[in-house]
Amino acid sequence: MIIKTSAATRLAARRMINGIEEGDDDFNPFILNPVKYNEAMEAYKTGNKNHWLPEEIQMQKDIEQWKDDDAITNDERRVVEVALGYFTTADSIVANNLVLAIYKHITAPEARMFLLRQAFEEAIHTTSYQYIVESLSLDEEKIFMMYKDCGEIWAKDEFSISRTIDILNPSFKTGTFESDMKFLENLVDFYVITEGIFFYATFAAMLSFRRRNLLPGTAEQFQYITRDESAHYQFGIFMINTILKEQPELDNKEFRQNTLDKIITAAKLEEDFAKHMMPRGILSMSSDTFSDYTKHIANLRLQAINMKPAFNVKNPYPWMAEFLDMSRQKNFFETRVTEYQTGGSLDMDSMF
Numbered sequence: 457m458i459i460k461t462s463a464a465t466r467l468a469a470r471r472m473i474n475g476i477e478e479g480d481d482d483f484n485p486f487i488l489n490p491v492k493y494n495e496a497m498e499a500y501k502t503g504n505k506n507h508w509l510p511e512e513i514q515m516q517k518d519i520e521q522w523k524d525d526d527a528i529t530n531d532e533r534r535v536v537e538v539a540l541g542y543f544t545t546a547d548s549i550v551a552n553n554l555v556l557a558i559y560k561h562i563t564a565p566e567a568r569m570f571l572l573r574q575a576f577e578e579a580i581h582t583t584s585y586q587y588i589v590e591s592l593s594l595d596e597e598k599i600f601m602m603y604k605d606c607g608e609i610w611a612k613d614e615f616s617i618s619r620t621i622d623i624l625n626p627s628f629k630t631g632t633f634e635s636d637m638k639f640l641e642n643l644v645d646f647y648v649i650t651e652g653i654f655f656y657a658t659f660a661a662m663l664s665f666r667r668r669n670l671l672p673g674t675a676e677q678f679q680y681i682t683r684d685e686s687a688h689y690q691f692g693i694f695m696i697n698t699i700l701k702e703q704p705e706l707d708n709k710e711f712r713q714n715t716l717d718k719i720i721t722a723a724k725l726e727e728d729f730a731k732h733m734m735p736r737g738i739l740s741m742s743s744d745t746f747s748d749y750t751k752h753i754a755n756l757r758l759q760a761i762n763m764k765p766a767f768n769v770k771n772p773y774p775w776m777a778e779f780l781d782m783s784r785q786k787n788f789f790e791t792r793v794t795e796y797q798t799g800g801s802l803d804m805d806s807m808f
């Protein structure tokens with residue numbers, strides 16, 4: 457039997473998770489309207505305005521500089537290779553979790569709109585790393601297999617991958633306290649920790665090249681990726697805080713303690729990764745400042761979900777903020793071919 461529902465009924469039933477209408481065992485969130493979470497639609501539209509493709513960015517200067525031993529030092533080459541070694545798999549791990557684990561259980565169609573956009577952006581990021589590897593003629597086996605060869609990268613990947621397994625189980629369903637908590641924890645593990653913490657110090661390392669007019673095409677791509685990831689992180693925080701508001705029983709001491717413990721673990725993994733990536737440091741950046749930046753970012757993430765900062769550090773890279781407010785820097789991208797930006801901006805002020 458086909459049951460028709462009114463807009464008011466659909467709106468009343470809408471939740472970030474468990475938004476299932478009474479008597480509707482076969483719930484399918486096909487109908488977008490009426491929109492309840494306007495923030496989700498806005499985030500989706502902003503993503504569209506910020507569309508970009510790697511192949512539009514010229515790599516000629518990067519290719520020349522990479523061949524020149526006087527332009528790029530061995531320590532700098534190591535930073536680029538290790539960054540790519542991590543990211544070539546990290547974005548795929550995020551996409552895997554998003555499409556196969558998260559999407560199914562989010563019951564707000566407008567939130568799903570953003571997730572679809574995000575999944576597309578993760579694919580763009582993956583092709584961006586591929587484009588950089590090919591342009592610079594890097595050793596593909598070395599880069600693409602680094603997640604298995606390098607213990608520090610594997611430890612970060614393992615942290616993320618292990619958090620997907622239970623949700624991926626076909627019998628997993630939200631709707632009980634335990635399963636809802638598990639799902640909420642997955643959002644924290646991916647949006648707050650993987651995309652929100654693991655990515656950022658490496659973004660800073662890559663953007664530091666731009667500040668010195670090195671590898672401009674590579675750095676420009678990382679600039680766009682950083683902007684996209686900031687939007688993903690922000691949307692993750694929105695989903696987490698919405699679920700906590702809609703299901704306050706999940707907001708307990710154990711959830712807060714687990715979150716804090718995981719963030720401390722993530723900062724330690726990042727410290728090990730930093731030592732591997734820059735054993736001697738590069739100009740204006742060392743494994744110590746890298747770790748401090750991670751902790752500074754981790755403090756901001758904790759505050760975003762209404763928790764106290766855990767680390768006593770200052771932001772060692774205040775210049776990061778200037779790279780991220782792209783809408784105000786129209787002439788920044790000298791090599792840009794296509795201008796997609798049509799006025800959308802991301803609120804980055806408290807992010808970096």
Ligand SMILES: [Fe+2]
Binds near residue numbers: 550578581685
């Ligand atoms: Fe990504």
Ligand SMILES: [Fe+2]
Binds near residue numbers: 578684
């Ligand atoms: Fe992402």
